[in-house]
Amino acid sequence: MNIRIPLLCLSMALLPFFHLSAQKVVPHAGDTIRFHVDGVCGMCKERIENAALSTVGIRFADWDIPSKELLVVLSPEPFDESALHRNIANVGHDTEKMRAPDEAYETLHACCKYRSEAVRNAHRVEGNSVRAYLGGIVYEAEGKGRGTPLPGANISWLGAGEGTFTDEQGRFELPLIAQTEKIVISYVGFGSDTIQVKENFDLEVVLRTGTLLNTVEVTYRRRTTETSFIDPIRIQKIGEKELMKAACCNLSESFETTPSVDVSMTDAVTGARQIEMLGLAGPYVQMTRENMPDIRGLSAIYGLTYTAGPWVEGIQVNKGMGSVVNGFESITGQINVELRKPGRSDRLYLNLYANQMGRLEGNANLSQPLNEHWATGLLLHAKNQKMANEVDRNDDGFMDMPQSEQYIAVNRWKYNGSNGLEAQFGIKGAYIDDISGQHGFDPEAHNGHDHHWGARITTRRMEGWFKMGKVFAERPGASLGFQLSGLYHGQDAYFGLRDYNAEQGSAYANLIYQGLIIDTRHKFKTGASFQWDRYTENLAALEFIRDEWAPGVFFEYTWQPVDEFTAVAGIRGDYHNLFGAFFTPRLHLRYAVSETAVFRASAGRGQRTASIIAENIGALASSRDIVIHSGDNDKPYGLDAEVAWNYGLNFTQGFRLAGRDGELSLDAYYTDFENQIVADYDQDPRALHFYNLPGNSRSTSLQAQVDLEALPRFDVRLAYRFNDVLVGYSDGELQKPLISRHRAFINTAYHTASNWKFDFTLNWQGAKRIPSTAANPPKYQRPSYSPDFLLANAQVSKGWKEVFEIYLGAENLFNFMQSDPIIASEDPFGPYFDSSLVWGPVFGRNVYMGLRYRIGKGE
Numbered sequence: 001m002n003i004r005i006p007l008l009c010l011s012m013a014l015l016p017f018f019h020l021s022a023q024k025v026v027p028h029a030g031d032t033i034r035f036h037v038d039g040v041c042g043m044c045k046e047r048i049e050n051a052a053l054s055t056v057g058i059r060f061a062d063w064d065i066p067s068k069e070l071l072v073v074l075s076p077e078p079f080d081e082s083a084l085h086r087n088i089a090n091v092g093h094d095t096e097k098m099r100a101p102d103e104a105y106e107t108l109h110a111c112c113k114y115r116s117e118a119v120r121n122a123h124r125v126e127g128n129s130v131r132a133y134l135g136g137i138v139y140e141a142e143g144k145g146r147g148t149p150l151p152g153a154n155i156s157w158l159g160a161g162e163g164t165f166t167d168e169q170g171r172f173e174l175p176l177i178a179q180t181e182k183i184v185i186s187y188v189g190f191g192s193d194t195i196q197v198k199e200n201f202d203l204e205v206v207l208r209t210g211t212l213l214n215t216v217e218v219t220y221r222r223r224t225t226e227t228s229f230i231d232p233i234r235i236q237k238i239g240e241k242e243l244m245k246a247a248c249c250n251l252s253e254s255f256e257t258t259p260s261v262d263v264s265m266t267d268a269v270t271g272a273r274q275i276e277m278l279g280l281a282g283p284y285v286q287m288t289r290e291n292m293p294d295i296r297g298l299s300a301i302y303g304l305t306y307t308a309g310p311w312v313e314g315i316q317v318n319k320g321m322g323s324v325v326n327g328f329e330s331i332t333g334q335i336n337v338e339l340r341k342p343g344r345s346d347r348l349y350l351n352l353y354a355n356q357m358g359r360l361e362g363n364a365n366l367s368q369p370l371n372e373h374w375a376t377g378l379l380l381h382a383k384n385q386k387m388a389n390e391v392d393r394n395d396d397g398f399m400d401m402p403q404s405e406q407y408i409a410v411n412r413w414k415y416n417g418s419n420g421l422e423a424q425f426g427i428k429g430a431y432i433d434d435i436s437g438q439h440g441f442d443p444e445a446h447n448g449h450d451h452h453w454g455a456r457i458t459t460r461r462m463e464g465w466f467k468m469g470k471v472f473a474e475r476p477g478a479s480l481g482f483q484l485s486g487l488y489h490g491q492d493a494y495f496g497l498r499d500y501n502a503e504q505g506s507a508y509a510n511l512i513y514q515g516l517i518i519d520t521r522h523k524f525k526t527g528a529s530f531q532w533d534r535y536t537e538n539l540a541a542l543e544f545i546r547d548e549w550a551p552g553v554f555f556e557y558t559w560q561p562v563d564e565f566t567a568v569a570g571i572r573g574d575y576h577n578l579f580g581a582f583f584t585p586r587l588h589l590r591y592a593v594s595e596t597a598v599f600r601a602s603a604g605r606g607q608r609t610a611s612i613i614a615e616n617i618g619a620l621a622s623s624r625d626i627v628i629h630s631g632d633n634d635k636p637y638g639l640d641a642e643v644a645w646n647y648g649l650n651f652t653q654g655f656r657l658a659g660r661d662g663e664l665s666l667d668a669y670y671t672d673f674e675n676q677i678v679a680d681y682d683q684d685p686r687a688l689h690f691y692n693l694p695g696n697s698r699s700t701s702l703q704a705q706v707d708l709e710a711l712p713r714f715d716v717r718l719a720y721r722f723n724d725v726l727v728g729y730s731d732g733e734l735q736k737p738l739i740s741r742h743r744a745f746i747n748t749a750y751h752t753a754s755n756w757k758f759d760f761t762l763n764w765q766g767a768k769r770i771p772s773t774a775a776n777p778p779k780y781q782r783p784s785y786s787p788d789f790l791l792a793n794a795q796v797s798k799g800w801k802e803v804f805e806i807y808l809g810a811e812n813l814f815n816f817m818q819s820d821p822i823i824a825s826e827d828p829f830g831p832y833f834d835s836s837l838v839w840g841p842v843f844g845r846n847v848y849m850g851l852r853y854r855i856g857k858g859e
Helices: 004-013 040-055 082-090 103-105 117-122 303-304 386-390
Strands: 034-036 058-064 069-072 131-144 145-149 154-157 162-165 169-176 184-185 193-196 203-207 225-227 233-238 262-265 273-277 285-289 292-295 311-320 334-340 346-355 358-370 374-385 403-416 421-437 454-471 479-495 497-516 519-539 541-563 565-576 580-596 597-608 625-628 644-656 660-675 677-680 686-693 697-711 716-731 732-735 742-751 756-765 789-800 806-812 846-855
Touching: 040 058, 040 069, 040 082, 040 169, 058 644, 154 169, 162 169, 273 303, 273 334, 292 303, 292 497, 303 454, 303 677, 374 386, 386 403, 677 716
Parallel strands: 131 203, 285 334, 625 686
Antiparallel strands: 034 069, 058 069, 131 145, 131 169, 154 162, 154 184, 184 193, 225 233, 233 311, 262 273, 285 292, 311 334, 346 358, 346 846, 358 374, 374 403, 403 421, 421 454, 454 479, 479 497, 497 519, 519 541, 541 565, 565 580, 580 597, 597 644, 644 660, 660 697, 677 686, 697 716, 716 732, 716 742, 742 756, 756 789, 789 806, 806 846
């Protein structure tokens, strides 16, 4: 029995238990109670009212600052007045019946220390006197009005070194000083700016390009990639402006400027790309769309092309273990994609793209509010690359890129009710036809005995989803969410003389309830989920059918006794019809050393069923035999589930250099497999063997990254990563093939006041181990390691008034190409043909251009 499960489960057992004993009364709905509560300011007001509203039986609370009187309105639920006094005292405020514990009082902000006479006097305003504190709330702009409050924004007096941070509701209070009337507001993802303060009342600060409400002027620059100092799970939020640094025609091309995610080719023929994280392949990353399963199963590789880049509103990248709420399948991390939302995105967004490889793409996003409750959106994508047959830069007789047609559409609807109810539903349809192979290959004449080697993959996919959420206003912090999705995926494919036809049907449901335990220091999420998948795969004469279903329940507890520390402990139990019952514990810890420095740690278990053919589809573009070393035939392919533990540490430090914001991030992650399905390319260069892990398999990933605004409007991102990935093969332990142990990265971005933008990315990849080809004839052998190489991408764009933009760019500026990426390209039907050993670019420099046009919401 692995001791890691009880150790992590023990963290769940450390939940506080509360025994409440008091005389309870059954009030009439609408009854009111008034009593005195000590406090001094707006921050106190928010804290007291939230504590009151967290008490069972309270439906309304209002604390008056001058009189210090709290008014509460009762609901029909049983009400315990002593619990009300205790909840308020536990957040640090004395009531007329209960004194706050000293440890709770000491956690209050300095300006809230009401027991101090100096603090009380500072908040007192009499006649024409000026109070001693500046207060207000910081919001992020949304459309033409204010959006959500910004917690963690830094407010400080210019040149004085005295400052504070906004709380969870975006509120701040700052002692007034005589030296200056200027304050500096900065926020993670925003530049710092100086503001002249003239008002003698609370500020309502709405961050918007060039303006700030209440006659206060501010200019800011939001970072294209953000990392929160408050979230216990380190999540990189990639925004639209980061994605616009490159063409980003689809999701597989959206990580070119993100050091945490690698993108590589699966083979030298089909043009398919796959992502890697922590040195492991993309299928170990849980890919979700708006926190529902998206890319998995048959779409594990090609699914990255099913989401157009211009559709994407933002991407959240989480390395290491994710939340148990989202399932048990994540092992190396989670990538969640947020599409443009109806009603809050541009009424029209148009993106057109063309490159010298003959690729033409068009994307149109439309959004239309119908009334105050309903909005709808339409996302359209079309791609045509029929000219690829003419491109063969390495003269190996094969097209460098496939001929391709894509037509993908999404229609989504959103409902916002006035009673806290929200709902979304939508459908998505895709048709993709990719043709690759030798020059002269005619797919219409293909009969399995053609003289030209060719491959064709035709995919038809339909998806539908429904999401609903309900916020319970009478129970602060309480909400209920429900997610439902289903899909059909069908593909007809052949690779030379080998057919691979497959179908997948999937359904998913997830019910989530979240709430508070006593107060906001103790939060929880709980619920149940269900995942069903049916696969039918026909590979040549082999047929693989599997029917999987897995119901599960989960509980996640968040404990935040003080602002500096957060613990999130989660566990889920699932029953898989083929693998039986199992538990998935996960733990996340956050400790803020200071306001700009935070440590995070994570640990947990992940489990997944490998779709071994779809996940290694590049091997079909070869003459390798597929050999599966089956065990229990009742399991998928006769193989066990993949199970791994992941442990992670992260340190993030914000800093200022020459008056400009910067951020340093240090990561260390370790993945240890209990079982892994090994894809063994080394045992025989003319075969691919699949079998259960016979020994140890582990991955160590270390990364350092610095983001800095080096000069006005000039951003620099530097990163270095080390991956040590060892796999236990049947013949011994080896480095995982085609993975670079060392990678260095630099990205620079500069934009002018006249809206010119210049972006440049340089990526150095160290040597990669190449699977053994020693058993091949000498002319078909390859060296044991690839050389290291540099890749450079650049883009220039010019915009006019956030309406129209043109861009021109080049990928692989240095025109570096892997020599002879296809073994035995002159004899594709022979025994040595292999295009799967790709370690670098298979085509050279690629110049592209495009335009973006948008009509905003209010136009």
